[in-house]
Amino acid sequence: MIKVVTIGEIVVEIMAVAPGKGFREPIELVGPYPSGAPAIFIDQLAKQGQPCAMVSCVGNDDFGWLNIERLRQDGVDVSAIRVHEDAVTGSAFVRYRTDGQRDFVFNIKHSANGQIGLTEAAKAVIASAGHLHVMGSSLVSAGIIEAVLFALEQIKARGGTVSFDPNIRKEMLGFVGLREALDKVLAQTDLFMPSGSEVLLFSQESSEETAVWDILARGVRAIVLKQGAAGARYLDGKDDLFVPAFAVEEIDPTGAGDAFGATFLAGWLGGLDAETNLRRANGAGALAVGRKGPMEGTSTRAELDAFVSQQVAA
Template identity: 50%
Template sequence: MGKIVSIGETLVEVMADSSGCGFLEPMSFTGPFPSGAPPIYISQAARMGAATAYISTVGDDDFGKVNLDRLRSDGVDISAIAIDPILPTGHAFVRYRPDGNRDFCYNITYSASGQTKMTPEAANVIAASTHLHVVGNSMFTDEIREMTAQAAAQIKARGGTVSFDPNLRKEMLAQPGLREAIEKVLSFTDLFLPSGDELFLGVETTDVNEAIAQHLASGMKAVVHKRGAEGATYYDGTLVLNQPPFPAQEVDPTGAGDCFGGAFTALWTSGESAAECLRLAAAAGALAVMKRGPMSGAENAETVRAFADKHTRRVQGAKHV
């Protein structure tokens, strides 16, 4: 098994204890929770048994320590996480609206994470890695975009692979250069992990089957379309697998997609069958929503497998095409 590396933002999440719209009045909160899409992903991948490393920057503060302690305890190589002596660790205050959507008040771009650069430690981690995982919402600076492209080129030149989870908020697409950066990432992606309409990034169609065909024709090895409460579907050009969702009492949906991706990639890069990758990833995603806090529901491989076996939600509708 090789080493999985990811690059991006690191932050803490502080969650309002009451539902409502916005933050215009005093209210109680719970947190800080370690967070950020790539840290959630890499935490889950490590818990599934993969060798992992993470490249980022945190502040010299307690919020940074919360994240470093969690990643270290999960077995992630944190040697390439720099500590900025001036800027604070990123943060996100989150409040759920009555309809289930969320309001955010956050600082990432102008936090320590915005200073993430190619350090000697980062270069060493990339040189030792065989798989790169890219998260779209982490590509918020030119330096991170450049590092991502450089890491992908190096890893693929050695016969390694790249996975990509867009995880994009709509307003992010207005950032100068981001659409171009996403198109570049798509060009070197082996494993595509879109949610919902993210499937149509980089293609000239709104038809699901045609979008899948175009992605696979571009050189992707597999596409895993995450469809929330409808489950997930795997495509590789010869095989289609449909995985129904596992039953879960939802407490906090934040990070479910990242836990799904971390579990799937850890298993996929180790040579596990597509069906088992999909089944256990779906189980990891279900477990993730049952605890409050973005990483709180990331479980180890034994717990994920036991949960999946107990509920026996096997892959359905497998067919060769």
């Protein structure tokens, strides 16, 4: 089986118990939960039975070990997660507002994540990988960009493949080097998995519909458009299909896109047909939104298969 590597941030998430605005008064909190978009992604991928590794950095503290232990227990190769003696594990405090918006207090840039780079252990897992998954939102440190572009070149040169989830918020686009790095990644991408309107960040076309065709014409082999509670669409220049999401109660949307993407990637690498694969990935997204906590809603192959067959039968 092909080994997948991803490179990016690890954080703990600490959540406000009650919805409301921000953190300017003492409130009840719950956590720490293991988190970070690439970490959630790789956890789901491991639970799907795909060999995989993460390149990252945490501090030698409980927040770091909480993440390493969870990822290791779920089957991720953690040998390239550096434990830094002089840095603190990243964190994100999050509070949901009543309208579904979120307020954050982040410690990422000046955390151990700022120390992610091409260590010997990172080079070793990159050398063992046949597929690279890029989380665009992670490309906001010089060290991560360098490591991702190195992995991209090495893995493609060996005939390996690349998947790419931009996961971009507009405010990030100001980071020096991000735009250029995103474009370099897309130019080498085989499987592109944006959220609906993100495709407009990668094409001169003015509509989502024309943008996806433009991106396929530029050499991307397949596009999966994540459409939240609506479902997801798959296009590869030949097939164009949509599978609706499962109707579930949304308890915490964080991590749905990552669980979805990892599940679709596992199916894609295993040669699963696109329609079945979309249904399974939708199932992983539905299970993720049904659980409180970013990584708490990841699912094993057996859990996911049981959920999907139960829903289809209902």
